[in-house]
Every structure is written in C-alpha cells, then in structure tokens.
Amino acid sequence: MLAKEHRISKDYHFRRLKNQGTTVRTKFFLMNYLKNEFGVSRFGFIVTTKTGNAVERNRATRVMREAIRLHLAEIKEGYDFAFVLNRSTIKAKTPVVEEVLLQSLKEHGLLISSNDL
DSSP, X not given: OOOGGGBOOOHHHHHHHHHHSEEEEOSSEXXXXXXXXXXXXXEEEEOOGGGOOHHHHXXXXXXXXXXXXXXXXXXXXXXXXXXXXXXXHHHOOHHHHHHHHHHHHHHTTOBOOTTTO
C-alpha cells in the first residue's frame, strides 16, 4: 500500500492534473502528470464503472498501485500523477503493467537516472 503522503484523494487535485497536466496514453492507462510544490510524488487512480464491476475495478487499481510501489524509489520526486485505468488493465499481469509504466515514465523523463544520483 502506498503511504498517505504518496496519495492523491482530493477532487481539486485531480481536476488540476487534468486541466494543467501533461497527458500520456498507453495500452493500460492514461497518465496525467504535473510538477507539485510538495517535494514528494503523489499518485491517484481513477477507474470508471464502465471498466467493469467492483471486483474488476479494485483488481485494476491493485495491479497499478503495486507496480508503482515496487518502483517508487526510481520515480522523480515532486510530481503528481493521476492514472485513468482501462479494461485491459483488469486482465493484465503486474509485470506487464510495470514494464509499460516504466517505459512511459522513462520516455517523459520521470525516472531517476544514474546521472541524477
């Protein structure tokens, strides 16, 4: 589970990400991100009822949350992320989602590189 300091729960934070943030589309999710003023990266998840029933929506969220938790130390600090999950995330295995997540973060310069250390 992500620590409370790493979670986004307020609606106005999600709206700010949608309106002002950068959007990235992948096979499993739509990722909005934006620099924040907190100095710690925070993550929020959106899964609509169109995606499936409650069990399926919760599974998709768990898979994505676990992929982020495993690589939290590699993600640059000071960003807010909102992930809008789609149906394909429900059937996906965690390692596959991890790979897509890391690739999209790397493409947009959101992973800590060896030069940053």
